[in-house]
Amino acid sequence: MRFAFAPYLLHFKEPGGTSRGVMTEKPTFLVKIFDEQDPEHFGIGEAAVFPGLSPEANGNYVWKLTELLANVAIGKHTDLSRHSSIQFGLEQALLDYSNGCRGIYYPSTFTEGKSEIVINGLVWMGDFDKMIERIDEKVRAGFRCIKLKIGAIDWAREVEMIEYIRRRFSPSELTIRVDANGGFSMDNAIPRLKRLADLGVHSIEQPIPPGNIQLMAFLCTISPVPIALDEELIGKGTSGERMAILDSIRPAYIILKPALCGGFSGAEDWIDLAQKRGIGWWVTSALESNVGLNAIAQWTAFIGAKGPQGLGTGGVFSDNFVTPIRLESERLSFDPAAGFDYAQFADLKWHL
Template identity: 50%
Template structure:
């Protein structure tokens, strides 16, 4: 087998706000593996400022993989355990090489016989911009909306109150994502305010790495807590088990590009289910190449919950999409 990669800069149509700042572009790397006249493509979707593998030797490791693609898979997996997005790109490329075309996980989804429900994502911004996005998602037919919060909680709280006055929890599921934006004391107040509005869950209310504080919050929270950034960089299976045993969250959220791809996500799902912890899968600003692979993988996990999959519509220069959104359901074209 031979391998090569190229860098690609995705440009946002509109600057996208998170509690970590405003995003204007997203760097990614496309990996192509060739064997016996066939090609397999995968995306190594590093997320600068968030990925565990955001480090100076990232491209050196990609070059190393391209020079060592013929090595044993388990050897490569061990060598790349601290480079989850590269490992995931490699997993994608191998699956694509095996199944050809745009396929990674052939299923009823890729046959066009089934679909998945996804949530609508509302980016941070001023009140008018957030309300504009919400109206758009509701008009499209979304039954589950996720709002980024943690920058201006007073305004964000008012938006949630207005939404809940218009739509009961049976009509509209509301999720929020704080990206670690609150202190523990603030989080305790916010968790109660969210419970009063029947909010489904809050992702990462406080910064990752504070296991004791997070465990305390999870033990007494009136609003279910989902771990997100908390999982990043936890690569050892026993350490994953220790984290879940200690914190005991209500949910975990899996971004394959950030938590070790397919094999890494499978480990988290297995541990979560053993501990009666709910989970769902989300994308992390991949191009349409990686998004396609994540969607196909997610379908095989048979989760009944709305998943956090993007639609590739954020960027001006994305690759052609194999996914199509009808209402709040994602289909493979």
């Protein structure tokens, strides 16, 4: 068997704002596995590296990707625990190949078109008027759970924005999740968490930057808004490291992004450890192309995830790939009649 990879640059339809800054493009790498005797049939995956978040996203990434794929191809024992995005891409390519090169990673009622996944509506950061406009769009589209990126514009304006929502919809009518991406500080986190609780916010992801273990544990103990760990999970490549974080912080929830938390196998380990500790979880994409999103959606359905999932990022890019994944209102589905067009990858610059 042979592996190959191809770089690809995704472009946002509109700039995507978080507390870490504004993104206009997102690099990624596609990975394929094939038999040299039949190179037209291949399994496809996405090594969805995330600059600024993936620890392996450095100047050596292409070299490391080349080395690790070569090692796997010859059957050499290869430790991928510190290369989550590569693990993620390899798992997809192998699963697709083993399932007949059909864009099917986890066969289930979802891939048969018989079930759907409920997702939250993601509202990116922007100026006040733009965010209000985006919120209204999500509500009109039928979303009953929205996720707001906060922590970048003026806090008073962010509160005003949530108040605007609550004047129209009660917590029982519309669930609000917020994601601070580590944008709060030790000085302002507690009063801000209290204000969010007053506004009926369901949960907050990563209120303070990762690595502040004692402060995060303290906040999880006293916060009136349930706290979910997100970036805190990145780089924890072993079960021991994962147990240490969960036992030290004791969050209400964890956010699973397979490209950043050890691929599908790593994410399943996180789930097992969390459930043993009474910690909730849901799945979120990490700005993958539709190749990675297709695989994540199938896995999410396969493992039986409950409640709204964070898988609504497929429409943010202007030059995405085409897959059988469909989004209508708050429901993500798979169209088995659509098939999977492997020809769309033919003109990429593949490196063997």
